[in-house]
Amino acid sequence: MQDEILTFEQQGALDVARVGGKGHGLAVMAQAGIPVAPGFIITTSVHQAYLRQTGLERRLNEALASMDRDSLVARETLEREVAAWFDGTRMPPDLRDVVCQGYAELARALQLPDLAVAVRSSATAEDTADTSFAGEYETYVGMRGADAMEQHIRRCWASVFSARAVAYAWKHGIDPLAVHMAVVVQKVVDARAAGVMFTVSPTTGDRSRIVIEASYGLGLGVVGGDVTPDRYVVAKVEGYIVERILGDKHLEYGPDGLATPVDRARRDEFCLSDAEAINLAKMGKRLERMHNAPQDIEFAIDRGLPADDNLVLLQCRPVTVKLPGGAAADDVISRLTASVLSAVR
Incomplete structure (x- = not known):
């Protein structure tokens, strides 16, 4: 074998x-x-x-x-x-x-x-x-x-x-x-949350920023356009969160690939803690150094693992999309995100 x-x-x-x-x-x-x-x-x-x-x-x-x-x-x-x-x-x-x-x-x-x-x-x-x-x-x-x-x-x-x-x-x-x-x-990871991380800003090309997008459950809702994910911007060198933008996470996908509604209280909360976002950014920096190039990385937070050891990476590859001058930020991010998350077709 x-x-x-x-x-x-x-x-x-x-x-x-x-x-x-x-x-x-x-x-x-x-x-x-x-x-x-x-x-x-x-x-x-x-x-x-x-x-x-x-x-x-x-x-x-x-x-x-x-x-x-x-x-x-x-x-x-x-x-x-x-x-x-x-x-x-x-x-x-x-x-x-x-x-x-x-x-x-x-x-x-x-x-x-x-x-x-x-x-x-x-x-x-x-x-x-x-x-x-x-x-x-x-x-x-x-x-x-x-x-x-x-x-x-x-x-x-x-x-x-x-x-x-x-x-x-x-x-x-x-x-x-x-x-x-x-x-x-x-x-299949029992994902409490999942998403994608870019070790370069997909909107500006700024290599001093790491951008993370995440939603509840598996990442299928993001790639399918069913939800608007939460967005986190982390300063790569300093290691702190520069910006958080709350998304509209009204659905989450379970391990069976089926969607269920998210209640209003959870929709109004960020799906990642600050510590999880910063730990992700640290992992992204390590992978960028390993590959000597900006990376896009697919991840999940496994609800069955301890809080300090619950990060699972699903994919890592070089950023290949060229950033067009003047492209709308949301358009660039949506195209990049759709390119890396798993999908059920």
């Missing part, structure tokens, strides 16, 4: 060609002692073997070769057809056994037989300094059981050929079939 499944702590998980951008970022954090949600990586070798063994590689080659790249209708037709192909083509038994064993071992280690997991795309072209593919590939939250996990792994693979993803790939001179997709499987 060494070639097909890796934990974040294994040396092989630092090989982007095997684990993709997201998997690599999580492995770097885990091996540096930074807290991440427990899980494992299904390597790109499983994706490649699936395409070969099922004949989908040939079908995809033929479909891509004959389509009009400039036609949105053609790309949307491809997306629908490919989604049906992947939904209707289960993994061959040898591959299925490997990924199901990975799920069983994680559930056993956590003593959670009905473990809920997030199934997250991690492509080889993803989360690089030049091409983030942010928001182009799929992530699914709240999958329970090996069957649901296996199905949604295939849906992550299919998302390589979504209308948006192929357009983005071609724009950057990348052949979609050259994109190899690893998949990260992680325990």
Whole structure:
């Protein structure tokens, strides 16, 4: 199983060609002692073997070769057809056994037989300094059981050929079939709050500021535009909060991905304490130093962990969005935030 499944702590998980951008970022954090949600990586070798063994590689080659790249209708037709192909083509038994064993071992280690997991795309072209593919590939939250996990792994693979993803790939001179997709499987965090942190101001480009946006529950409400998150601005060097802006957090998403209303009293409170925001900023500074570049970082506050040890990082990658001159602050932040938070589609 060494070639097909890796934990974040294994040396092989630092090989982007095997684990993709997201998997690599999580492995770097885990091996540096930074807290991440427990899980494992299904390597790109499983994706490649699936395409070969099922004949989908040939079908995809033929479909891509004959389509009009400039036609949105053609790309949307491809997306629908490919989604049906992947939904209707289960993994061959040898591959299925490997990924199901990975799920069983994680559930056993956590003593959670009905473990809920997030199934997250991690492509080889993803989360690089030049091409983030942010928001182009799929992530699914709240999958329970090996069957649901296996199905949604295939849906992550299919998302390589979504209308948006192929357009983005071609724009950057990348052949979609050259994109190899690893998949990260992680325990769903029981998030009291979650959000995204930028180690550079997304509105001004000021590298002396760290900007944090957060809302109650999982981060799905932010990316979906269902809520307006709380915003915190922290002075990077001095380590104090410069600004707080209360959002409208009228919904929160639970580990099952379902939304429930937030009562008025909680809506009128900030979802992060000052100490949590400052601890996040410290973690952001550390990651920026590690990578020698501004980072955008996805995080959650796990309600099941002690208050002084409840921060879990879900993703870290370089800031790739260029700040347009004169762009409205809210527009820039909303586009950046939507690019990094997990989504249920």
